[in-house]
Amino acid sequence: MITAEHPGRGRRPTLTDVAARAGVSVALVSIVIRDVPGASAESRQRVLQAADELGYRPDTRARLLRSSRSRLLGVVFGVQHAFHGDLVSGLYTAADAAGYALTLSAVTPARDEQRAVGSLLQDRCEALILLGPHASTSALAQLTERLPVVVVARAARHRALDVVRTADNEGVQQAVDHLVALGHRRIVHIDGGRAPGAAERRRGYRDAMHRHGLDSQIHIEAGGLTEDDGADAVRTLLDSALHNSVAPPTAIAVFNDRSAIGALDVLHRAGVAVPGSISVVGYDDSRLARLSHVNLTTIAQDTEQMSALAVARAIARIEGTPVRQRELVTPPHLVVRGTTAPMVEGSGHAQPEALGQARVL
Amino acid sequence: MITAEHPGRGRRPTLTDVAARAGVSVALVSIVIRDVPGASAESRQRVLQAADELGYRPDTRARLLRSSRSRLLGVVFGVQHAFHGDLVSGLYTAADAAGYALTLSAVTPARDEQRAVGSLLQDRCEALILLGPHASTSALAQLTERLPVVVVARAARHRALDVVRTADNEGVQQAVDHLVALGHRRIVHIDGGRAPGAAERRRGYRDAMHRHGLDSQIHIEAGGLTEDDGADAVRTLLDSALHNSVAPPTAIAVFNDRSAIGALDVLHRAGVAVPGSISVVGYDDSRLARLSHVNLTTIAQDTEQMSALAVARAIARIEGTPVRQRELVTPPHLVVRGTTAPMVEGSGHAQPEALGQARVL
DNA sequence: CTCCGCTTCTAGAACGTTCTATGTCGTAGT
DNA sequence: ACTACGACATAGAACGTTCTAGAAGCGGAG
Numbered sequence: 001m002i003t004a005e006h007p008g009r010g011r012r013p014t015l016t017d018v019a020a021r022a023g024v025s026v027a028l029v030s031i032v033i034r035d036v037p038g039a040s041a042e043s044r045q046r047v048l049q050a051a052d053e054l055g056y057r058p059d060t061r062a063r064l065l066r067s068s069r070s071r072l073l074g075v076v077f078g079v080q081h082a083f084h085g086d087l088v089s090g091l092y093t094a095a096d097a098a099g100y101a102l103t104l105s106a107v108t109p110a111r112d113e114q115r116a117v118g119s120l121l122q123d124r125c126e127a128l129i130l131l132g133p134h135a136s137t138s139a140l141a142q143l144t145e146r147l148p149v150v151v152v153a154r155a156a157r158h159r160a161l162d163v164v165r166t167a168d169n170e171g172v173q174q175a176v177d178h179l180v181a182l183g184h185r186r187i188v189h190i191d192g193g194r195a196p197g198a199a200e201r202r203r204g205y206r207d208a209m210h211r212h213g214l215d216s217q218i219h220i221e222a223g224g225l226t227e228d229d230g231a232d233a234v235r236t237l238l239d240s241a242l243h244n245s246v247a248p249p250t251a252i253a254v255f256n257d258r259s260a261i262g263a264l265d266v267l268h269r270a271g272v273a274v275p276g277s278i279s280v281v282g283y284d285d286s287r288l289a290r291l292s293h294v295n296l297t298t299i300a301q302d303t304e305q306m307s308a309l310a311v312a313r314a315i316a317r318i319e320g321t322p323v324r325q326r327e328l329v330t331p332p333h334l335v336v337r338g339t340t341a342p343m344v345e346g347s348g349h350a351q352p353e354a355l356g357q358a359r360v361l
Numbered sequence: 362m363i364t365a366e367h368p369g370r371g372r373r374p375t376l377t378d379v380a381a382r383a384g385v386s387v388a389l390v391s392i393v394i395r396d397v398p399g400a401s402a403e404s405r406q407r408v409l410q411a412a413d414e415l416g417y418r419p420d421t422r423a424r425l426l427r428s429s430r431s432r433l434l435g436v437v438f439g440v441q442h443a444f445h446g447d448l449v450s451g452l453y454t455a456a457d458a459a460g461y462a463l464t465l466s467a468v469t470p471a472r473d474e475q476r477a478v479g480s481l482l483q484d485r486c487e488a489l490i491l492l493g494p495h496a497s498t499s500a501l502a503q504l505t506e507r508l509p510v511v512v513v514a515r516a517a518r519h520r521a522l523d524v525v526r527t528a529d530n531e532g533v534q535q536a537v538d539h540l541v542a543l544g545h546r547r548i549v550h551i552d553g554g555r556a557p558g559a560a561e562r563r564r565g566y567r568d569a570m571h572r573h574g575l576d577s578q579i580h581i582e583a584g585g586l587t588e589d590d591g592a593d594a595v596r597t598l599l600d601s602a603l604h605n606s607v608a609p610p611t612a613i614a615v616f617n618d619r620s621a622i623g624a625l626d627v628l629h630r631a632g633v634a635v636p637g638s639i640s641v642v643g644y645d646d647s648r649l650a651r652l653s654h655v656n657l658t659t660i661a662q663d664t665e666q667m668s669a670l671a672v673a674r675a676i677a678r679i680e681g682t683p684v685r686q687r688e689l690v691t692p693p694h695l696v697v698r699g700t701t702a703p704m705v706e707g708s709g710h711a712q713p714e715a716l717g718q719a720r721v722l
Numbered sequence: 723c724t725c726c727g728c729t730t731c732t733a734g735a736a737c738g739t740t741c742t743a744t745g746t747c748g749t750a751g752t
Numbered sequence: 753a754c755t756a757c758g759a760c761a762t763a764g765a766a767c768g769t770t771c772t773a774g775a776a777g778c779g780g781a782g
Contacts, residue, residue, distance in 0.1 A: 014767090014768055014769085025731065025733080026733095026769085027731075027733080027734095027771085028731060028732075030770060031730095038730070038731080039730070040731090043731085055507070057482050057483050058768090058769080059426075059483065059485060059767090059769070060422075060483040060484050060485070061421075061422040061425050061426050061767095061768085062426050062737090062767070062768035062770090063768080063769055063770075065420075065422050065423050065737050065767090065768080065770095066737050066768080066770040067737085067770060067771085079446040079450055080443070080648075082441070085440040085441050088467055088469065089440055089467075089469035089471060089472070092467065092472050093469075093471045101480070104466070104467060106450075108449065108450035108454075109450060110453065110454045121418050122418050122420065123422070124420060146373075146416070226653075227652050227654050231654060261654075265654045268629065268630070269629070292587075292588060293588050293589070293592060375737090375738055376738065376739065377738080385761080385762090386762045386763075387738090387762085388740085388761075388762055388763075388764095389760085389761060391738095391741090392740095392761090399759085399760070399761080400760070400761080401759080401760060401761090404761085419738085419739080420737090420738055420739070422737095422738085422739090423738035423740090424740075425767090426738080426739070426740095426768065427738080427766075427767050428739080428741085428767080
């Protein structure tokens with residue numbers, strides 16, 4: 001594919017070089033390279049051969065400079081978040097299909113969002129796609145004065161902002177529905193505290209419990225978004241079951257996978273069988289959840305659809321297509337793995353012998 | 362920072378606009394914007410104000426087009442690998458400090474390395490930095506005919522390729538040294554099979570054991586790079602300790618963190634105390650290892666130094682600075698966390714009661 | 723033979739920068 | 753008073769591409 005003809009690294013070949021070698025004008029070479037009508041089959045062939053021999057590659061920057069359109073979407077993502085990685089994958093394919101290209105700009109511990117956005121602004125992007133941005137809604141809104149902005153995986157209510165996110169409440173509802181279908185009734189929610197999305201997931205839990213007539217069973221345990229938060233919450237649950245002789249839950253819907261993993265860890269160490277005695281559902285379908293020894297039933301956000309929507313929306317804005325709502329909410333879906341099972345008779349009752357070790361922790 | 366003066370999204374302001382508003386020539390504006398000598402304090406002030414009022418941003422592409430130098434480094438990374446994320450972070454800061462900019466190009470399940478590289482080639486990068494590339498060494502070498510190529514975190518022996526990687530053998534040696542210093546003697550290595558770097562880590566294990574006069578204790582258990590591989594290996598170890606009444610190891614040095622986590626999981630479930638009965642060392646210092654409930658002692662690759670070296674090397678090639686070796690090998694370092702502890706008397710001997718549950722798995 | 727229309731090709735002007743060369747000051751040296 | 757010089761400013765050509773307008777060639781209709 002890459003011909004080794006000209007090993008010299010001196011100057012990269014330009015249209016002029018190709019034109020000279022093929023014995024035609026620069027304009028004609030441009031026509032052939034872009035594969036637009038206006039050249040005979042014969043010269044087309046000749047030009048392509050010359051280009052190949054020289055190892056010619058069009059210079060994107062010069063190309064963009066000339067044409068007012070850049071067909072370029074800027075993407076800001078967190079280099080740490082596995083979830084963003086999935087989204088970026090989807091963005092590439094969606095943009096590709098629409099004939100747009102992507103420029104990535106990473107947020108790292110040493111490179112804040114502002115710099116990431118700044119570098120994209122200089123790059124002639126026609127729109128910005130921001131994955132889970134930390135900036136305030138008003139700061140984001142200000143950006144829209146320069147170019148369309150699509151916020152992904154985060155809520156942001158503003159008339160100028162487009163938002164693509166998952167229906168977090170529905171996700172938790174699905175988790176609860178699943179657990180109820182398995183026969184569970186004492187279902188606890190370990191929440192995400194003040195994390196983005198946490199409020200909505202709490203709401204989803206309450207609604208679902210209510211819908212199933214389980215209002216009396218509603219129990220929200222304070223959690224967070226790290227493994228430790230989940231671990232703490234489960235310790236609290238087990239302790240109160242032990243001391244106050246409260247019946248322990250038979251199922252737990254956790255705010256996210258990380259927290260769920262902390263929860264699982266404590267359950268294992270306490271000798272509580274999962275899913276034998278307690279079923280656990282996470283949220284995110286992160287890589288962690290898929291690990292065979294974790295094998296966590298969880299709620300997946302459809303990253304593919306989200307990125308497709310984000311790209312579509314960005315392009316709609318660029319091209320001035322009228323759109324209905326500013327907020328696109330995709331449905332999440334349940335991924336059943338190994339941490340949920342039908343409730344067996346009696347397993348719902350306190351099992352002192354199984355919970356005995358809980359104090360060790 | 363971003364003035365809202367001109368909400369119109371029509372045309373982004375150019376040097377000409379700023380020049381007109383400030384009442385000076387385009388060239389002078391260019392001088393001021395680039396902050397090079399050749400403008401009076403007074404007009405500098407006036408130009409900057411005009412630029413700010415218009416919300417002017419230099420157009421990177423036009424800028425690059427004009428100047429032969431692009432000061433741009435192309436980076437190919439896998440969007441899935443947490444490790445690459447760390448490297449990218451480091452690359453940004455290193456490049457920044459050297460006055461270079463980065464263009465990222467991601468490898469995703471649907472976008473192979475060739476495309477990632479191709480897009481960078483069109484972007485006028487002056488050098489390529491490839492993180493853990495999959496392409497064959499000869500394919501990589503061919504690229505060097507066009508521009509300097511630095512391969513990171515992977516071995517590649519070729520006279521035209523620069524390589525930055527970690528001394529994998531030293532890493533395992535440090536792990537063994539640490540364990541020996543804690544009093545351990547029966548130290549097993551769960552290896553990485555045919556994974557890149559596995560052979561060298563095996564070698565490091567053998568050398569270190571030999572250096573400590575523990576040749577008779579050398580025991581390499583077949584592993585791999587996933588959690589399951591580690592789990593399987595530990596099961597084998599425990600089984601053979603039980604059936605053949607072989608003394609079980611008091612410490613395990615595992616190929617990588619993922620495999621170590623699988624190993625830890627099996628140990629926990631088998632009721633073997635870590636680090637009470639068995640110490641475990643991982644490799645990579647991945648995010649997983651740092652999780653509080655995992656808290657794995659591990660070997661860290663110095664991503665910061667690796668990325669600094671990669672950038673430095675790329676720039677050296679670009680600027681024609683002569684360099685000594687083509688291969689830069691950085692030393693890894695031990696990160697002591699909670700899965701290693703001094704060997705206690707007697708803990709090295711078979712503990713049937715502790716291993717009893719191993720068969721359950 | 724002229725004129726039209728078609729296809730194929732080309733010259734030359736953009737695009738937004740930077741760079742080179744040159745110009746215009748005012749001040750100081752002879 | 754003439755030159756010399758530094759500091760500041762500008763005109764205009766690049767960079768590699770695309771785009772607009774038009775030229776050249778050619779076959780066929782009038």
